[in-house]
Amino acid sequence: xxxxxxxxxxxxxxxxxPWGGKSDGPESNDGSGxxxxxxxxxxxxxxxxxxxxxxxxxxxxxxxxxxxGRDSFGQGGGNGGGFGGLPQRPNGKALWPIGIAILVILWxxxxxxxxxxxxxxxxxxxxxxxxxxxTPGISLTLPAPFAAVTIVDVEEIRTxxxxxxxxxxxxxxxxxxxxxxxxxxxxxxxxxxxxLYLFQLSNPDAAVREVAESxxxxxxxxxxxxxALGAGRTAIEQQVEQRMQEILxxxxxxxxxxxxxxxxxxxxxxxxxxFKAVSAAQQTAQTYLNEARAAAQQVTAKxxxxxxxxxxxxxxxxxxxxxxxxxMYYETMEGVLANVDKTIVEGTNVTPYxxxxxxKRRAAQAxxxxxxxxxxxxx
Amino acid sequence: MxxxxxxxxxxxxxxxxxxxxLGSTIAIVPETKQGVIVRFxxxxxxxxxxxxxxxxxxxxxxxxxxxxxxxxxVWIDKRVLSVxxxxxxxxxxxxxxxxxxxxxxxxxxxxxRMYIAAGSEERVSEALRPILGSALRNExxxxxxxxxxxxxxxxxxxxxxxGLDRVARQYGAEIVDVRIKRADLPDGTPLDSAFTRMRTARxxxxxxxxxxxxxxxxxxxxxADANAARIYAASYGKDPAxxxxxxxxxxxxxxxxxxRAGETNIILSPNNEFLQQFQGRR
Numbered sequence: 001x002x003x004x005x006x007x008x009x010x011x012x013x014x015x016x017x018p019w020g021g022k023s024d025g026p027e028s029n030d031g032s033g034x035x036x037x038x039x040x041x042x043x044x045x046x047x048x049x050x051x052x053x054x055x056x057x058x059x060x061x062x063x064x065x066x067x068x069g070r071d072s073f074g075q076g077g078g079n080g081g082g083f084g085g086l087p088q089r090p091n092g093k094a095l096w097p098i099g100i101a102i103l104v105i106l107w108x109x110x111x112x113x114x115x116x117x118x119x120x121x122x123x124x125x126x127x128x129x130x131x132x133x134x135t136p137g138i139s140l141t142l143p144a145p146f147a148a149v150t151i152v153d154v155e156e157i158r159t160x161x162x163x164x165x166x167x168x169x170x171x172x173x174x175x176x177x178x179x180x181x182x183x184x185x186x187x188x189x190x191x192x193x194x195x196l197y198l199f200q201l202s203n204p205d206a207a208v209r210e211v212a213e214s215x216x217x218x219x220x221x222x223x224x225x226x227x228a229l230g231a232g233r234t235a236i237e238q239q240v241e242q243r244m245q246e247i248l249x250x251x252x253x254x255x256x257x258x259x260x261x262x263x264x265x266x267x268x269x270x271x272x273x274x275f276k277a278v279s280a281a282q283q284t285a286q287t288y289l290n291e292a293r294a295a296a297q298q299v300t301a302k303x304x305x306x307x308x309x310x311x312x313x314x315x316x317x318x319x320x321x322x323x324x325x326x327x328m329y330y331e332t333m334e335g336v337l338a339n340v341d342k343t344i345v346e347g348t349n350v351t352p353y354x355x356x357x358x359x360k361r362r363a364a365q366a367x368x369x370x371x372x373x374x375x376x377x378x379x
Numbered sequence: 380m381x382x383x384x385x386x387x388x389x390x391x392x393x394x395x396x397x398x399x400x401l402g403s404t405i406a407i408v409p410e411t412k413q414g415v416i417v418r419f420x421x422x423x424x425x426x427x428x429x430x431x432x433x434x435x436x437x438x439x440x441x442x443x444x445x446x447x448x449x450x451x452x453v454w455i456d457k458r459v460l461s462v463x464x465x466x467x468x469x470x471x472x473x474x475x476x477x478x479x480x481x482x483x484x485x486x487x488x489x490x491x492r493m494y495i496a497a498g499s500e501e502r503v504s505e506a507l508r509p510i511l512g513s514a515l516r517n518e519x520x521x522x523x524x525x526x527x528x529x530x531x532x533x534x535x536x537x538x539x540x541x542g543l544d545r546v547a548r549q550y551g552a553e554i555v556d557v558r559i560k561r562a563d564l565p566d567g568t569p570l571d572s573a574f575t576r577m578r579t580a581r582x583x584x585x586x587x588x589x590x591x592x593x594x595x596x597x598x599x600x601x602x603a604d605a606n607a608a609r610i611y612a613a614s615y616g617k618d619p620a621x622x623x624x625x626x627x628x629x630x631x632x633x634x635x636x637x638x639r640a641g642e643t644n645i646i647l648s649p650n651n652e653f654l655q656q657f658q659g660r661r
Contacts, residue, residue, distance in 0.1 A: 096387065125410065125440075126441075127441050127442040128408045128409040128410065128440045129408075129410065129436060129438070129440040129441035130410050130435035130436040131436060132436075172563060173563075174562060174563065175528075176529070178525070178528065178573070179577050180564070180570075180573055180574070180577065195410075195435050196435075198410075198411070199410040199411050199435055199457075199458065200459060201458055201459050202459060202460045202461065203461065206461070207459075207484075210461070210463075210482055210558075210560060211558075213560045214482075214558040214559065214560050217559070217560070217561060217562065218532065218558075218559075221527065221528040221529070221532065221562075222528070222529070222530070225577075247556070247558075250555070250556065251459055251484065251555060253459075267577070268574065270571075270574045270578075271574050271577045271581065273578075274577065274579075274581035274582055274585075275581055277581060277582065277585045278581050278584050278585045278588065281584075281585035281586070281588040281589045281592075282588050284588075284589050284592060285588050285589055285591060285592020285593070285595075286592065287592075288589075288592040288595070289592060289595055289599065291596065292595070292596030292597070295599075295600055295603065296599050296602065296603030296606075297603075299600075299603040299604060299606075299607045300603050300606050300607055300610070302607070303606070303607030303608075303610040303611055304610055306611070306614075307610045307611055307613070307614035307615070308614075310614050310615060310622070311614055313625065314618060314621060314625075317618075318618075321621075325621075325624060328624075328625070328628055329624075329628065329652075329653075330653075332628040332631055333631075333653045335632055336631050336632060336635040336636075337645065337653070339635075339636075340635060340637075340642075340643040340644065340645050341642070341643070341644045341645070342644075342645050342646075342647060343644065343645070343646040343647070344646075344648075344654070345647070345648060345649075346649055
């Protein structure tokens with residue numbers, strides 16, 4: 001918002017005109033100019049007068065240049081000033097009213113026309129009293145001391161950040177279940193009604209921040225920690241927005257809340273590890289489940305495979321049970337007995353001698369020779 | 380034009396004097412101000428007094444006349460003003476400490492009373508600030524900590540507002556609303572114990588999750604085993620005798636395989652089924 005003309009209460013409000021006039025106003029400015037012109041006994045023209053002595057006191061390159069510029073302008077002014085064919089040095093009487101008139105006209109033009117941009121509104125006060133709001137475009141009002149225009153940008157979305165996403169500054173907020181979270185959010189707002197915005201609240205920008213904090217904490221005091229950390233965020237944002245709008249409307253502040261954005265809602269750093277442990281536990285539990293599912297798949301698949309192969313064999317076996325049975329028996333025995341030490345003992349009165357110690361010794365010899373092999377075989 | 384005005388110096392002085400006179404005679408009342416006209420310390424009139432539901436443009440703002448050098452205008456803000464309470468500790472009935480800061484918004488509705496009682500808006504704020512603090516302490520001290528985190532909070536605020544408004548009326552002000560900005564646990568033990576509670580709650584949750592996961596995994600494995608048993612039974616149940624034979628064959632092959640550990644010595648009797656033909660009996 002830029003103020004074109006600040007007005008001061010208590011004294012006649014005058015324009016802070018483009019000439020940097022003090023609160024005395026343009027008339028007195030013009031008056032003193034006239035005084036100076038008259039006092040020095042008829043200068044070339046009023047504009048050259050104040051510049052000369054300053055330029056002579058401390059001439060620098062810039063001042064010199066300015067002075068030259070002024071000189072040439074003064075020359076032109078002087079020639080132009082002689083409207084009625086006056087001589088080169090006109091007397092004071094003839095010239096200073098013209099100067100004043102030009103200044104007055106300039107002032108009228110500059111303070112009566114107001115350019116209001118497409119995103120702006122101009123609030124017009126006539127002698128302090130609100131009169132109307134200017135819509136975009138060029139508008140005409142009374143000149144400065146009578147009318148003042150305050151331009152307000154109504155489209156610009158302003159943002160207020162509360163809390164920060166950095167670790168050092170924690171904005172701790174209590175939730176409904178007496179837990180604490182670290183919250184950072186931003187509030188976007190704009191001006192809905194410029195005259196209310198200007199006239200209702202003493203410090204509307206600070207009010208938005210205070211109301212935001214108050215509303216956010218009030219809403220969070222009604223939700224649980226888990227909601228605040230995760231699923232409930234959108235609902236919280238909406239509730240805060242609604243609550244803020246209600247409060248600000250209660251003030252008749254002319255402010256519209258465009259939205260709340262929760263940028264961060266985390267557990268505080270002090271307990272963050274415990275929260276991480278929870279997600280780690282969730283991962284672990286998931287791992288257990290995955291492993292179990294994999295094993296289940298294996299067991300089931302093995303069962304299905306073995307059952308299917310049995311079924312196949314059984315189908316053939318049913319066609320010729322005896323033959324198949326014998327074939328399978330011999331094949332198996334062949335495979336088994338081909339690779340082992342065999343002893344065939346004849347007769348019933350022969351006592352078979354089983355050299356158990358010798359077997360143990362042989363086993364002991366074999367064991368150190370290939371321990372690695374036996375261990376892998378064991379699996 | 381009178382003769383003395385011919386001289387620009389006198390003209391300028393004249394204009395200046397006129398302006399000063401004009402400036403002290405008229406006053407422009409903006410929309411954001413109300414005022415009391417004071418004549419030698421004696422309040423004479425109120426200008427642009429706040430009325431409820433007034434619309435801008437129809438207020439008392441505008442130009443007013445007064446006696447120059449005699450009447451003085453005391454300007455008073457007409458807008459909604461804010462008073463903030465310093466952070467302070469509040470003890471709830473369940474002996475929990477809370478750091479609370481609050482703010483109140485008020486508007487001066489009776490400029491004359493405010494001028495007499497306080498003199499300026501700052502003095503009103505200064506007067507209201509400690510009262511806001513004590514009202515808050517009293518009201519919150521009557522309730523348990525949990526009440527602050529519940530819909531009861533609204534009731535608390537209403538009580539505080541009513542109490543504060545009673546005092547504010549004495550200063551010609553009206554409380555628009557009172558709100559708690561923050562209500563935090565103070566640093567140190569209360570905050571730490573809250574953190575500890577949160578931490579243990581999370582640890583419990585973590586353990587529960589892990590145990591639940593293990594339980595689920597066990598159930599899944601058991602179901603798979605049961606399923607496998609059903610499949611086996613459905614298939615092998617068709618001919619248990621053949622299954623016995625078939626599985627025995629598989630088992631022999633596996634057990635006596637040279638890949639297994641340990642050496643196998645088999646001592647056979649010629650009566651063995653395998654050696655039936657060896658003896659040439661049939």
